[in-house]
Each structure stands twice: as structure tokens, then as C-alpha cells.
Amino acid sequence: MSGLAFLIPIALGLGLAGLGAFFWSMRDGQYDDLDGAAHRILIEDEE
Amino acid sequence: MNAPLDHAAMRGAPRVDSRFAVPGIRCAGCIGKIERELARIDGVETVRVNLSARRVDVGHSPAVGEDALVAALDALGFEAQPAVTAPPAQDEQEARMLMRALAVAGFGMMNVMLLSVSVWSGAEGATRDLFHLLSALIALPVIAYAGRPFFASAAWALRAGRTNMDVPISIGVLLATGLSLYETFAGGEQAYFDGATMLLFFLLAGRALDAAMRGRTRAEIGALLSRMGRSAGIVQPDGSVVRVAAAAIEPGMLMLVAAGEALAADGVIEEGRSATDNAMLTGESAPEPVAPGATVHAGTINLAQPIRVRVTAAAEDTAIAAIARLMDEAGQSRSRYVRIADRASRLYAPAVHTLAALSFAGWMIAGAGLHHSLVIAIAVLIITCPCAMGLAVPAAQVVATGALMKRGLLVKDGAALERLAEVDTVIFDKTGTLTLGEPRPDLSALTRADMGVALALAQVSRHPLSRGLARAIGEAGIAPEPVDGAQERAGEGVSATWRGLPVALRRDDGHGAGMGAVLCIGERVVPVPFADALRPDAAKTIAMLDRMGLASRILSGDRTDAVAPVARRLGLFGQGSVTPQDKLAQLERLEKQGHRPLMVGDGLNDGPALAAAHASMAPGSASDVSQQAADAVFVGSGLMPVALGVRVARATMRVVRQNFAFAVIYNLLAVPLAVTGLVTPLVAAVAMSVSSLAVVGNSLRLSGAAR
Numbered sequence: 141m142s143g144l145a146f147l148i149p150i151a152l153g154l155g156l157a158g159l160g161a162f163f164w165s166m167r168d169g170q171y172d173d174l175d176g177a178a179h180r181i182l183i184e185d186e187e
Numbered sequence: 188m189n190a191p192l193d194h195a196a197m198r199g200a201p202r203v204d205s206r207f208a209v210p211g212i213r214c215a216g217c218i219g220k221i222e223r224e225l226a227r228i229d230g231v232e233t234v235r236v237n238l239s240a241r242r243v244d245v246g247h248s249p250a251v252g253e254d255a256l257v258a259a260l261d262a263l264g265f266e267a268q269p270a271v272t273a274p275p276a277q278d279e280q281e282a283r284m285l286m287r288a289l290a291v292a293g294f295g296m297m298n299v300m301l302l303s304v305s306v307w308s309g310a311e312g313a314t315r316d317l318f319h320l321l322s323a324l325i326a327l328p329v330i331a332y333a334g335r336p337f338f339a340s341a342a343w344a345l346r347a348g349r350t351n352m353d354v355p356i357s358i359g360v361l362l363a364t365g366l367s368l369y370e371t372f373a374g375g376e377q378a379y380f381d382g383a384t385m386l387l388f389f390l391l392a393g394r395a396l397d398a399a400m401r402g403r404t405r406a407e408i409g410a411l412l413s414r415m416g417r418s419a420g421i422v423q424p425d426g427s428v429v430r431v432a433a434a435a436i437e438p439g440m441l442m443l444v445a446a447g448e449a450l451a452a453d454g455v456i457e458e459g460r461s462a463t464d465n466a467m468l469t470g471e472s473a474p475e476p477v478a479p480g481a482t483v484h485a486g487t488i489n490l491a492q493p494i495r496v497r498v499t500a501a502a503e504d505t506a507i508a509a510i511a512r513l514m515d516e517a518g519q520s521r522s523r524y525v526r527i528a529d530r531a532s533r534l535y536a537p538a539v540h541t542l543a544a545l546s547f548a549g550w551m552i553a554g555a556g557l558h559h560s561l562v563i564a565i566a567v568l569i570i571t572c573p574c575a576m577g578l579a580v581p582a583a584q585v586v587a588t589g590a591l592m593k594r595g596l597l598v599k600d601g602a603a604l605e606r607l608a609e610v611d612t613v614i615f616d617k618t619g620t621l622t623l624g625e626p627r628p629d630l631s632a633l634t635r636a637d638m639g640v641a642l643a644l645a646q647v648s649r650h651p652l653s654r655g656l657a658r659a660i661g662e663a664g665i666a667p668e669p670v671d672g673a674q675e676r677a678g679e680g681v682s683a684t685w686r687g688l689p690v691a692l693r694r695d696d697g698h699g700a701g702m703g704a705v706l707c708i709g710e711r712v713v714p715v716p717f718a719d720a721l722r723p724d725a726a727k728t729i730a731m732l733d734r735m736g737l738a739s740r741i742l743s744g745d746r747t748d749a750v751a752p753v754a755r756r757l758g759l760f761g762q763g764s765v766t767p768q769d770k771l772a773q774l775e776r777l778e779k780q781g782h783r784p785l786m787v788g789d790g791l792n793d794g795p796a797l798a799a800a801h802a803s804m805a806p807g808s809a810s811d812v813s814q815q816a817a818d819a820v821f822v823g824s825g826l827m828p829v830a831l832g833v834r835v836a837r838a839t840m841r842v843v844r845q846n847f848a849f850a851v852i853y854n855l856l857a858v859p860l861a862v863t864g865l866v867t868p869l870v871a872a873v874a875m876s877v878s879s880l881a882v883v884g885n886s887l888r889l890s891g892a893a894r
Contacts, residue, residue, distance in 0.1 A: 148321065152298060159294045166286065176238030182215035 202232060205253050207243045207267040209260060210807075212236060217265070224263055225256070243267070282398035288333040289395050292388040295329030296381070300872070303381040307869050319371040319378045326380035330364055333387045336394065352532035352577070355539045359568035360386060366565050377562075382569045382871045389879045390577040397581040400588050401600045419444070419451035422495065433485075436501040444489045444496055452501040456481050459494035462650070463487045474650065486791060490650055491675075526602050527840075528580045531847060535576065543567045546862045559864075566866040570857045570874060578879055579846035582886035587839040590893040596804075596821045596828035598836075603818035606802040607836035609783045613732055613829070614774070614800070616788030617743035617750055621725050621757070623824060624789065624808055626655045626717040630663070633706070637713060639668035641706050644681040644692040647673045652704050652717055653681070653692065680704070721753065722826040729757050731830040735837075737785075742770055744792045770796040787829055789813055804829055831893055838892045846882045853878045 165171070212218065218236045221243060225234045233246035245256055253269045260267035302318040310318060334357070341357040344350055360383050367378040420428040422441040433451040436442070441457065444450055462474040465487045474490050477483060483496060485505040500506075547564035551557070584601040591598055598604050615621050630638065638660045645657040646667060670690065673683035680693035688709040695703035695714060706713045722728075729739050740760045743750045747763030754761025765773075774796055777784045786793065786800035789809035797803040797816040805813045807822035814820050821828035857874050860866050 148302075151301060152325070155294050155298050159290055162290050163287065166283065173237040173239045176218060176236060179215040179218060179238055183219040 201249060202246050203249050205245045205247065205256060205269065207245070207256065207260065207269055208241065209236075209243050209265050209267045210241050211265045212238055212241050212243075220263060221260070221265065225259060228255075228259055231256075279402055282395070282402045285336065285391060285395040285398050288336060289388070289391040291329055292333035292384060292391050295325055295333070296384040296388045298325050299329075299381045299384050303378075303868065303872070306378075315376075316371070316374050319367075319380075322378060322380040323368060323371050326364065326367075326384055329384055330360060330387065333384075333391060334360055337387070337390070350533075350536050351529065352536065355536050355568065355571075356386070356390060356577075358540075359383075359565070362565050363569055366561060377868055379565065379569065379868050379871070382868055382875070385872060385875055386569065389875065392879075393577040393581045396578075396585045397601060400581070400585045433501070436498055438498050438501055438504075440498045440501075442496045442498060443493060445493050446489055446491055449488045450483055450485050450496065452496075452498045453482070453484050453505045454496035454498045454500075456483060457495045457497050459492050461489050461491040461494050464490055474652075491648075526580075527605055527843060528576075531576065539568065539571045542571065542858065542862070549862075550864070563862070563864045566864070566871065567858065567861040569871050570861040570866055571854055576847070576850050578882045578886075579850055580843050582883050583839050583842045583846060583889060586886050586889040587835050587892060590890050591828070591832060591835055594828055594831055594893045595823045595825065596819055596832045598819045598832065599817075603802065604836050604839055606783075607785070607818065607832055608840040610785035610802050610833060611737060612777060612782045612784045613737050613739040614770075614784055614786050614788075614796070615739060615741050615759075616790060616793050617741055617745050617753055617761075617763075618719060619789035619808060620787050620806060621741065621753060621826065622719040622721050624719065624806075626652055627720045628652075628656045628659050628704070629716045629718065630659060632713050633715070635665060636668065637706060637708065638663065638665045640670065640685050640690050640708060641692060641715070643667035643670045643685070644673060644683060644690065644706075647681050647683075648675050648692075655717065656692075656704065656715065721756065722824060725826045726757055728826040728830045729759065731827075732833070735830070735833060737833065742773060742796075744790065767792045767795050771799055774799050785829075785833070804832065835889070835892045839889060842886055842889055845885055849881060849885070850878065 170177075209221075212221070218238060221236050222234045225231055225243070225245060228247075228251065230248040230251040231245060232248070233244075235244045236242075237244065243260070247256070257267050257269065299322045302322050306315050306318055337353045337356050337360070340351065341353040344354060363379040363383045367380050367383070369375070370378050418430050418432050419436060420443040421431045421436065422428055422443050428443050431440075436452045440452075442450070442452065442454060446461070456477055456479050458479060460476070460478045462476050463483055464474055465484075477494070482499075483489075483494075485501075485508075543564045546567050547560050550560035550563050555563075580601065584604050587604060588598045598607070618624055633641065642657055642660040642665060645653040645660070648654075668685055670683040670685045673681060675681045680691055682689065682691040684690065685708070689707075690709075691707045693705050693707065695705045695716075703714060703716045706715055732739055739757075741750060741754050741757075741762065742765050743761070743763050744765055744767075745763055750761045750763035770793065774784055774786065778801070783801040786796045786803040787805070788797055788803075789806050791813060793805075794813050794816050797805060797813055802819075803817045804819045804821060805817035807814075807820055809817070809820070819832055821832070853874070857866070860870065
């Protein structure tokens, strides 16, 4: 039983961290240009 | 390169943000080229290309004008138009809000489910009460946040004295949450928090898909729209020229219209001879020569020489605005269309409410007690809550629009797809719709050297025939010959010297009706006939429409003798010289006869018809107004997306009906269980996921439908 006292907060904490990361990435504009992100990897850096 | 830094913030210099619509961005090379080259311009601080929206955002110092940036993009080979830097559209905000709600609901669902699984597998006593309490702590804020879209919509419907799909959802979720709270504190055996959050998650997935579909196509279409004729150069009393927005122009002002510029108001030419392109207004593709005293309309493009125009009608009084008003009125019939999901919920919602109320009453009469009866009534509400129903329509439509987008057809929203599936008659405009809308030269009479000279001359002029000629020769891979003293004279053509010989590119006066040019080299005269070519797959498309049982015909604003040959070649009934009002009247007659017409057109003169028809499509080269009025926009030189669109729309409706049928069958199986009180939270959770997955899986079959 005492294991639950650790495991449940950890599970919730991980879930909240994931949710926070999603909100952050959305506000940061990471989903604004999905096609562009797929193509940008092909650009060669000249510098 | 991959992530241009925000240099401006580091320097703290004043900065302007400009946004440009650049429809030509297609690949990684384009992104790299634009970001690298624009960043080299003095005063440009940040450049960011958005490939999904075909847009370039530039942060620059006020010293660099928008015109200079457009010119720079043009030099790189990309046609660009300044776009409005408005705050993100309402659609976009709604889509973001739904995504956030979906993420929260997903988080809540997973964690509550984690606790519920332990309860189902046999947790008892204090452990079960603790888990229920934890579930409540997670579920309450999640439901309050993720349920807002449904609660708000249900409240709105109830205030208006109506009911919609969101009313049973909201009642189900709120009752389930309330009962579960009671159970939690009374130490009961079952709580429905998992059911309530899961329901919200699946329903939000449907809504988010719907919003994402609308947002994606709007962005594509927005990139095609230009800002033509929104301002004009007004000549001041002291002779200087000031740019004035179209809305602020007043009759009596004197406009200076440069070559290549669109007119922002109606007026009479005071000075200058030129030719105008009236394709926006009449659909007529040949340029019309104009001289002082001639009346010109807003929306036409001045092609050859700068002209001075005395404004006679501006803003709301122009011919173009009159057409826009006609369109507004014509579009009202379409707004009465009821989407299939709403039609289904009108039948469904009362049935669900009655069923839940009846089972509550039935168990009360049977003497089961208030608590037990309430549990059963809520189980009925949850199990019948239209999870699969909520996904049935958007899942199929999102997959279908995605497949169509890959083939060059941008469908604006789900309602458009539904109406598209119902059409039985297709009406085509001619110029720009069945044809490519740009004159193509016949180069067979020219030698390679001739073509080089023609290219050198054509490059000097902005006349549409010259531009068409330059493009066609350029595509043949021929370099311009060196010519000296190239000079353009309005209405006459371009002349120059080449290897000591006088050369010229002139209008062909020989055959009156047809368009054409002549190339003169010394004494030799070579005719270059032009024709507005049919789209290459026009005949194939008409044949395919015919096979699907759709009758096609042509209604064009162009001259009858220009329409007849096209109609003959395609084997269609064609009618020319049709005014916008006539087109509207013809459509109304068809609808009265019980037909459902699909209008395909590009010109502003097609606008009212596009807005009034049961469904409508416009090519990507169409005027802004037409693209906005149309349900779908097809890009590229093919006509096939029109037939493909109808075919896929029909396939989509088939899948939607299958999905509904599945949801109904599932309800027929599950409802008796719920009414007899056999549905536990576990059964509800399993039933809900399985039905939703089945519906989504069935919809995915559409991904290959546009092939």
C-alpha cells in the first residue's frame, strides 16, 4: 500500500509534465508549420 | 539557417513586421532560397517562411518598404502579395482552444482510467474510496475545462429554445459527474468519472478534426488571394501623387493608374491611351483598347500605359460592389442548408432523452428506489451518448479532404463536401475554367532564331500576349537574341534592331475576331496566332462526370461565337453573352425543377452564381471574390479535380452513412443492457472505445478514394 503513496504522485506528475510540454510547444508555434518542418531538414547549411 | 534568430530583439531597433502570401513556395529549396536571399537585404532582420500557409513573415526596419520586398521576392522567381497582418482568425483560435481541451481531456482520461482499472480488478474498502476520491480530484477540473465547448453550445441552444447534439452530451456528463461525486462520498461501489472524461475526449477529437480541416484549407486559399485594387494613387491639386485606400476614394478625384495596376474605383479616362483586362468583370480574355472619354470599372487591370482617370463612382457604388451585393443575397439560400450531423441529432437527441427518462420512470415504478433508478438512467445517457456519432462525420470528412488536397482540390469545410455529394448538374464557365484563361501562342511557324528575337521583344512588354509569348518560348528553353533599342508603343507593339535589321512584334490586324500577333524581321512577316487553350483533361473530365450521371453545360459571359467552338469540341450545350443576373436566373430555374447544380467558374461575373448554386468550385487563378464564394478551389492546369471532388464527396457520404448505421446498431445492442441495469462503468468504457475506433477505422478507408 505504501508504494501507492509514491507511485500515484509520480504517475500524475509525469502526466502533468507531458501536458505542460504540449501546451508549451503549442504556444511556441511548433505546430504552426508542420509541412515546413518536414522540408527544412533537407536544407543544406552553407555557413 | 534552420532557425533564424530574433536579431531585432537583441539590437532593440524599431521594426516593422510584414507578411506576404507567396503561393509558389513548394519545396525545401524555396524555403532556403527565400530565407537566405531576403536576409541579405539591408534593413531586413528576420525572415521566416511558413510552408503550410505559403507565407513569408519578414521583420524589417521601416526604411525597407513592402514594395521593395515584393520586388526582391519577384527577382527570386516568387510572385508575392502583401497580406494583411491581422490577428489570427477566429477559426484558428477556436482550433487552438479545441486542441488544448483535447490535451487536457486526454490527460484526465488516462489518469482516471489508471485508477479505474485498479478498482475494476478488485480494489476494495478504503483503497477504492481513496481511488474514487483521487479520480474526482483529477476529473472535476478536467471536465470543467474540457467540457466548456459543449456546455457553452448547449446553453446557447437551450436559450434559443432549441436542442442540439451538445444538450444530451452536457446533461450526460454533468449528471454522471454529480452522481459519481455522490458515490465517492457515500463510499459507493461505482463511479463514472472515467466514462465522463472518455466521452469528452472522443467528442473533442471529432471537433478538433473538424476545426483542423477548416483551418488547413482556409490557409491554402488565403495564400491564393491577392489584394488587387485596394488602393489608388490620387493626384493632388499641386500635382503630387498620394496613395489612398479604396474605401476613402471619392467621386471627382483624379486617379493615376500605372501599367499593371488594378483600378480601385469606376471612372472616365481623362488622359492616356491603354488597354484594359476586363477578365475579372466579364470573363472576356482579350484586352480592350481604351482612350480618353472611355468608362473604366474598378477591378479591371490597366495593361499598357499609365492613365489618368476621373473617379465617377467609388467604394460601395462601383460596378464591382453591386456584384458583391448580388452575391450576398444569392448566398442566403445556401446558409439554410442543414448539415447531416445536425439532421441526425434532431432525431437522436429527443430519442435519447425520452429513453433515459422512460428507464428512470420504469425502474421507479418497479420499486427500485431513487438511487438505483438514477444510476440506470445515467448509464443509458452515457452509453447512448453519441461518441461514434460525434466522430462519424468529421473523421470521414477530414480523411476525404486530405486525400483531395493532395490531388489539387481544396474543399473549404464539411458542409461543402456534403453539398458536393448531392449535385446532379454541372454548369461551367468558359474562360479560365474550361480553358486555361491565358492566351497561348502557336509557335510552329517560327524558327529558333525567330523565337529568340520574339522573346527579346516580348520581355519588354507587360501586354498579356507578350507575357504569354515570353513564357511559352522560355518554357521551350530558348535564350533571347541580343537586340538594341527595344521600345514599346501603346497599341502598336514593340520594335528594336537585331543584327542591323528592324524587328518588331505587333498586333495582328489581319483576322478581326481571333487574337494574334505578327513578328516582323526586316521584310519578313511571321504570324503568331494565339488561342486560349482548353485545359488538357477537359474532355476526360466531362466524360467522367457523364459516367457519374451528371449533365454538364456551358454558361459564359463571353461572346457566343467564342463559346460555340469550345462547346462543339466538348459536345456540350453552350450559351454565350450571359449576364451575371441571367446566370442567377438560370440557376434558380434549375433548382425549381428539382436539380442540384454545381457551378464551376472563375470570373467576378460568376460570383453571384457561385454563391447561389447548391455547390460551387473555382480555379486557383480565379478572382478573389469568386474564390471566397466557392465551396472548393482547384489548383493547377487540370480540370480533373472537379470530377474527382464529386466522386470523393459521394464516397465520403457513403462512409458517413455506414458510420451512422454502425452507431445505431451499436446502440441497439447496448441500450437494452443499459435499460436493464447491466451496464457497469467497465462495459461503458469498452463499448465507447470500440465503437469510436471502428468508426475512425472505417473512415480511414477514404484515404485512397481520390486515386
